[in-house]
Amino acid sequence: MASREEIISTVKEFLSEEFEVEKSTIEPEANLQETLDLDSLDYVDLVVVIEENFGFKVTGEDFVGVVSFNDFYDLVEKKLAEK
Amino acid sequence: MLLSKEQTTEIIPQKAPFIMIDSLLSANEIDFKSSFVAMEQNIFSENGKLQEPALIENIAQTVAAGFSYVGQQQGGPPKIGFIGAISKLKVHQLPNIGDEINTTVTHLHKFENIYLIRGENYVNGNLLVECEMKIVVQE
Numbered sequence: 001m002a003s004r005e006e007i008i009s010t011v012k013e014f015l016s017e018e019f020e021v022e023k024s025t026i027e028p029e030a031n032l033q034e035t036l037d038l039d040s041l042d043y044v045d046l047v048v049v050i051e052e053n054f055g056f057k058v059t060g061e062d063f064v065g066v067v068s069f070n071d072f073y074d075l076v077e078k079k080l081a082e083k
Numbered sequence: 084m085l086l087s088k089e090q091t092t093e094i095i096p097q098k099a100p101f102i103m104i105d106s107l108l109s110a111n112e113i114d115f116k117s118s119f120v121a122m123e124q125n126i127f128s129e130n131g132k133l134q135e136p137a138l139i140e141n142i143a144q145t146v147a148a149g150f151s152y153v154g155q156q157q158g159g160p161p162k163i164g165f166i167g168a169i170s171k172l173k174v175h176q177l178p179n180i181g182d183e184i185n186t187t188v189t190h191l192h193k194f195e196n197i198y199l200i201r202g203e204n205y206v207n208g209n210l211l212v213e214c215e216m217k218i219v220v221q222e
Contacts, residue, residue, distance in 0.1 A: 041168055
């Protein structure tokens with residue numbers, strides 16, 4: 001199973017590429033939605049890159065409580081552990 | 084064929100002269116297929132060819148007809164979808180008037196009530212237009 005550091009590195013890589021943001025803006029406590037400038041349609045792209053990179057599906061319920069990138073890393077860790 | 088032109092027209096929100104689909108050929112959880120003949124009187128007919136907007140709208144109306152049909156088959160009201168975004172659009176060639184266009188819409192992903200689909204239309208196996216669309220479905 002991927003370590004927290006590996007998850008962070010992978011997430012930074014695909015999010016910066018997909019949403020065209022600098023990796024340096026992806027800080028643990030930064031707001032995910034604001035940093036990536038996500039609207040409701042963009043969440044589909046987020047779901048696609050998560051599945052492509054980690055091999056699991058996420059639902060709207062999974063994003064409840066996900067505010068910061070740290071929350072997002074927690075979600076990825078939890079989903080990977082469940083695989 | 085699942086639905087004739089008249090039946091297909093009844094289950095999509097678009098009205099003449101903006102109908103860019105003839106028949107829904109198949110519809111399931113994986114993909115939708117439709118056919119459409121390029122007619123001279125089509126509002127997007129120009130210089131003997133059907134123009135890009137008709138082909139893009141043809142993909143969108145295949146989605147509309149497919150979702151509506153599947154919704155009805157599941158015993159609910161027809162589902163209405165709206166195009167949220169179009170991406171990865173490539174126009175390869177335009178059909179001649181009289182050509183029969185066959186369209187395939189494949190479901191790629193779903194998140195809540197937003198569907199990511201891939202649409203392609205062909206004439207005799209030759210690709211005309213391909214794109215991805217995000218469709219917001221009213222559920």
